[in-house]
Amino acid sequence: MKSKSKRKISLGSVFINAPYFVWAALFIIIPLGVVLIYAFSDGEGGFTLSNMASLADYGGVILRSLWYSVLATVITLLIAYPFSYVVCRLRPASQKIANMFVTLPMWINLLIKTYCLSSLMDGNGLINQALAAIGFGRLSLMNNTGAVIFGMVYNYLPYMILPIYNVMSKIDVSLLEAAEDLGCSTAARVRRVVLPLTLPGIVSGIIMVFVPSVSTFYISAKMGGTGDFMIGDLIEGQIHNQNSNLPVAAALSTVLMAIILVSMLILNRFSKTDEGGSMLV
């Protein structure tokens, strides 16, 4: 935030904010510290870089996670933006219904949704059964990269739509009329007015989809093939497998956090708002 003016901190504000700071310390700062300590310790309390060095073996997985997340984020954006544009032009009552359909899937746990999706798309799932019934051949919908991306897009789409819709629905209609009055066709209107004004929504949407995407697990394990697992699956494996290796899991987590932090810093350059504030970081 911009305002760096030194204000007097009253006793009351300390009292009101104290629970938050205690909570943040207990459940955010300390756990993060523990992860960092694990990532750089050799198991006997000594400092080591060997955990980090061992990640070289996982370079492919890390890159793949990044690539899949970028793909999923771009696809959700390409779906969410026109969708929001159309919804904003509906009557208020219809907008409410459309919004309900967007938020409804968020009521259901990601694992359950993914499980259901798998049983739909399975080699012997409902879709293939239906296709077989009407005489088409079965399709191989599961256990490939496409299925992973589909699963991610399906799960994270609402997180892209909501921030974009929110910003877009607040654009004053008279601005669009003014643009049209000044010579803009529909396409020019979107490019010169709607896009710049919805940029903050796009940036939030990208962050809200990219961050969970890059740390995805289960979706990739359940719907992907053998070569589709991602950092999230890797970390989970290092924790739960028989030969679990917490320091390596911690090192992987540290890299993941670094990736997220860097991408958010880059994104924030695009989301400077009127007040000079920026989102999240």
Added chain:
Amino acid sequence: MKNGNIVELKNVTLSFDGEKILDSLDLSVRDGEFVTFLGRSGCGKTTTLRIIAGFLTPDEGDVFFDGVRINDVPPYKRPVNTIFQRYALFPHLNVFENVAFGLRVSKTPKEEIGPKVRDMLRLVNLEGYETRKVTKLSGGQQQRVAIARALVNRPKVLLLDEPLSALDAKLRKDMQVELKRIQRETGITFIFVTHDQEEALSMSDTVVVMENGKIQQIGAPVDIYNEPKNAFVADFIGESNIIDGIMNKDDTVTFAGHTFVCVDEGFAHDEPVDVVIRPEDVDIVPPSEGMVKGRITQATFKGDYYELIVDVRGFKWMVQTTDAYAEDQTIGIALDPDAIHVMHKSEFSGLYGDYSTFSDDMDGDPEADDEE
């Protein structure tokens, strides 16, 4: 240009949800004139403006621009620009870029944009504001940016939708003068929408008075004021006493129990009429010399004049005078033939022009709220 009319509406009709907003409107606007659509909120004036801009399409009737029918031409292809009621400046662009918007859309060469924008900013007295954020400007300054943004495109017609309604009284007066100056300097046709009759009279070459989706009268401000066509126009433009009368024959009319000499002709024999007497045209004389007599029921000091409510045979007249009179005093009233204006009866007869329920509280501007 055919017949010198830049904009023409022929038989334009528009309904929303079964309610007629515009009822077979016919209107011609001459090139280069300052036209004002004047009326109360809901009278259809803004709707008419939006039809000319292209944001609305009439259900029936045709819109012509320079003699060409433009019903199906979208707003972005019409050589008109609009100044919106709340300016609608682009918040993501600074003053310069707001003004340059139309030029950039029309792919004007870059080296021409700078000088054109600066010329416009000079015209609206905003030199040096190029890099300011529009959100940080005052209402009057935003107004000027909106004017510059529209005029930089050199439209054939500028449409102004109650552009002064958000400004305070002092700024309003300044902007009225300013707009009139800009219109003269640029020679562009201005079509101005307002509910403020004073604004309309002081700025326009032609005033179009609207009510109930119909044009009630078109004319020069002086003609509209002096020769209102019906009770609505007479009441809406300035103060009027509107009294039932009988037109005995040319130049002779009877009302308030007296037969007056007037200058109106062309009515049927003994036709019932509405007679308009402007409050400032009433001469007060001693009761014995008056054509009619009345009792003052209310006298209000208004600064440069007194406003009297006078009971004349049960009908309350408003009279304005520079002399002081006491309430309950009986006075005589004399009228010059010129002071009497006779109108045919209309759908508005009896609705306006009686001051029996008049109080200063109701003298405010009931239409100050935003329209539509």
